[in-house]
Amino acid sequence: MFGLDSKDSKLLLIVAVLALAAPFILNPFPAGSELAQFNAGYPDLMQRFVIFGIFAIGFNILFGLTGYLSFGHAAFLGVGSYSAVWMFKLLSMNVIPAIILSVIVAGLFSLLIGYVSLRRSGIYFSILTLAFAQMSFNLAYSVLTPITNGETGLQLTLDDPRVLGQTATADGSIPVTNLFGLEMRSTYELVLGAWNFQFNAGYYLSAVIMLASFYMAIRIFRSPFGLMLRAVKTNQTRLNYTGMNSRPYTLAAFVVSGMYAGLAGGLMASMDPLAGAERMQWTASGEVVLMTILGGAGTLLGPVLGAGFIKYFENIFSKINDNVLHGWFAFLPDGMEDLLVTIVHPFVGKGWHLTLGLLFMMVVIFLPGGLIEGGQRLGKLLRRKSAKQDDEDANKSASTAAE
Amino acid sequence: MGILEVKGVGKNFGGLKALSDVNLSVQENTVHAIIGPNGAGKSTLLNCLVGKLIPDTGSVMFNNQSVLGRKPHEINQMGISRVFQTPEIFGDLTVLENVLIPCFAKRDGAFRLHAFEGVRREKELMDKAMQMLEDVNMADKRHMHSASMSRGDKRRLEMAMCLVQEPKLLLLDEPTAGMARADTNNTIDLLKEIKEKRDITMAIIEHDMHVVFSLAERITVLAQGTPLVEDTPENIKGHPKVREAYLGEAH
Numbered sequence: 001m002f003g004l005d006s007k008d009s010k011l012l013l014i015v016a017v018l019a020l021a022a023p024f025i026l027n028p029f030p031a032g033s034e035l036a037q038f039n040a041g042y043p044d045l046m047q048r049f050v051i052f053g054i055f056a057i058g059f060n061i062l063f064g065l066t067g068y069l070s071f072g073h074a075a076f077l078g079v080g081s082y083s084a085v086w087m088f089k090l091l092s093m094n095v096i097p098a099i100i101l102s103v104i105v106a107g108l109f110s111l112l113i114g115y116v117s118l119r120r121s122g123i124y125f126s127i128l129t130l131a132f133a134q135m136s137f138n139l140a141y142s143v144l145t146p147i148t149n150g151e152t153g154l155q156l157t158l159d160d161p162r163v164l165g166q167t168a169t170a171d172g173s174i175p176v177t178n179l180f181g182l183e184m185r186s187t188y189e190l191v192l193g194a195w196n197f198q199f200n201a202g203y204y205l206s207a208v209i210m211l212a213s214f215y216m217a218i219r220i221f222r223s224p225f226g227l228m229l230r231a232v233k234t235n236q237t238r239l240n241y242t243g244m245n246s247r248p249y250t251l252a253a254f255v256v257s258g259m260y261a262g263l264a265g266g267l268m269a270s271m272d273p274l275a276g277a278e279r280m281q282w283t284a285s286g287e288v289v290l291m292t293i294l295g296g297a298g299t300l301l302g303p304v305l306g307a308g309f310i311k312y313f314e315n316i317f318s319k320i321n322d323n324v325l326h327g328w329f330a331f332l333p334d335g336m337e338d339l340l341v342t343i344v345h346p347f348v349g350k351g352w353h354l355t356l357g358l359l360f361m362m363v364v365i366f367l368p369g370g371l372i373e374g375g376q377r378l379g380k381l382l383r384r385k386s387a388k389q390d391d392e393d394a395n396k397s398a399s400t401a402a403e
Numbered sequence: 404m405g406i407l408e409v410k411g412v413g414k415n416f417g418g419l420k421a422l423s424d425v426n427l428s429v430q431e432n433t434v435h436a437i438i439g440p441n442g443a444g445k446s447t448l449l450n451c452l453v454g455k456l457i458p459d460t461g462s463v464m465f466n467n468q469s470v471l472g473r474k475p476h477e478i479n480q481m482g483i484s485r486v487f488q489t490p491e492i493f494g495d496l497t498v499l500e501n502v503l504i505p506c507f508a509k510r511d512g513a514f515r516l517h518a519f520e521g522v523r524r525e526k527e528l529m530d531k532a533m534q535m536l537e538d539v540n541m542a543d544k545r546h547m548h549s550a551s552m553s554r555g556d557k558r559r560l561e562m563a564m565c566l567v568q569e570p571k572l573l574l575l576d577e578p579t580a581g582m583a584r585a586d587t588n589n590t591i592d593l594l595k596e597i598k599e600k601r602d603i604t605m606a607i608i609e610h611d612m613h614v615v616f617s618l619a620e621r622i623t624v625l626a627q628g629t630p631l632v633e634d635t636p637e638n639i640k641g642h643p644k645v646r647e648a649y650l651g652e653a654h
Contacts, residue, residue, distance in 0.1 A: 003521060005523070220519075223521060224517045226522075227522055230495065231504050234495035239504070241475050244513055252518075
């Protein structure tokens, strides 16, 4: 399918089905029930899943393949967001030109940063990218206020020109982002009994773009270019003495992953047309590193999985407060209830970082290949068990036959 | 004129004279060994040939083109391949992928952005790499993770990676260093086989006399950064200067 072998086609198909059916899959609990707060099938969060998925897929092309750990990728995401918002301010509210511009600008920006940073490797490369990103963040916060609107963040206003669109709608409000008229915020709700499924235009646009990004990533992984990037990771000396110049390969990987980050930033702004400097901060860069490692660096599916995991934790675990906990443990005697709530309290609500941190540590220590490795080990274990079962069954039937 | 002409090469590290006035001429289709005791400057000389070091004085011409100031990948593209003292291979990749990479380097040059083509579709290069693996008896190991192989196999793979590029000159830096006798003999056989099957020029830096005298057609003896003598193996064996360099001056 599309020039992929059967295994990769299957993978792409699985991701496609999961992405397109996400409003169902992420909403397993009926609305109004105790467990409804674990539902993640609302547009805002689903958009974040796929957008950060794109970000992590791109980051993985650099980090997973070449092993160059960039700590500044949020800068490209931020640049993408700013470009998109400027497009909404100046041109029109259509998301296509905004996304295209954000990819181009992020690409140019990463070309510049990559060109300088890739003169060093290892920890020095990481520090250089971190320095550049923090520099961009601080510039966006202060000196570049005319472009970035500083602390307030870049927003749409009623007197933006929007030369191809309209400055304001007929009722005098700011127009909304759209894809040739289809509003990004428009949501179709399907009520099935107690369930309430939401199909959001913005989510589906993001999901389709995520699928295209995922497909491109598969092609890159399987291409000679991808092979050279993996060669850079395992032995750069040998690669150079084999007649390959590793610098342009790493730079190309850096720019491609920067463009993925710009795409994610542009999409973010398309869903919600504002951009702030905090998107470029180092914590945001660190987050995509966590996503990639948690899911499994160097694997195709890992980064998407990691992005989903972290965003789910951030949005769902953080909402569990003491009231909810008391509700859960209400069936216990009072003393026990309070005790359990006290024990669980640091791990949920505002303490969700603790749970995530522990999970991350466990993954790094026990599953260096990330969640994907966990899945693979589980699969192997099950297969071995079922093979054993088959053997035993065969023996049993043989012995019964002998009797 | 040899395929490789080294003239008056000198290299200092601080106050240490690592090489001084080295002249060397490697003729096409011969095996030329460079021997010498520890610290004679053998590795420094080799590093000057592949672009890792730039000599302070002198010239290094390969096929009438200077290699000085060129980067390792450029020198490789000119037709010089190199085998390292400890095998340098792509440990995380499979054996077949290891051999495919030099095939791509040979066909596409130092850089080409072929991001959408699919490695498996490169039928021609796949066949070439497989043929090479057949030649070194590693075809059945093609899907093996190359880091998990024995040292002898890694050496064999590294040779295959160099040979598949059909280099005009193959440089070998102590190809049997740290090997058991049996592995050493295997390597000698492999090199002999390569020599018979292909028109190839080899320059070997070596410590082990057994290896040198089994393979070389010309030998240069290096001591304290300068060449002592250059001659055929027969003449070198009994040469008094060589004995002196290896065993120390007689008092």
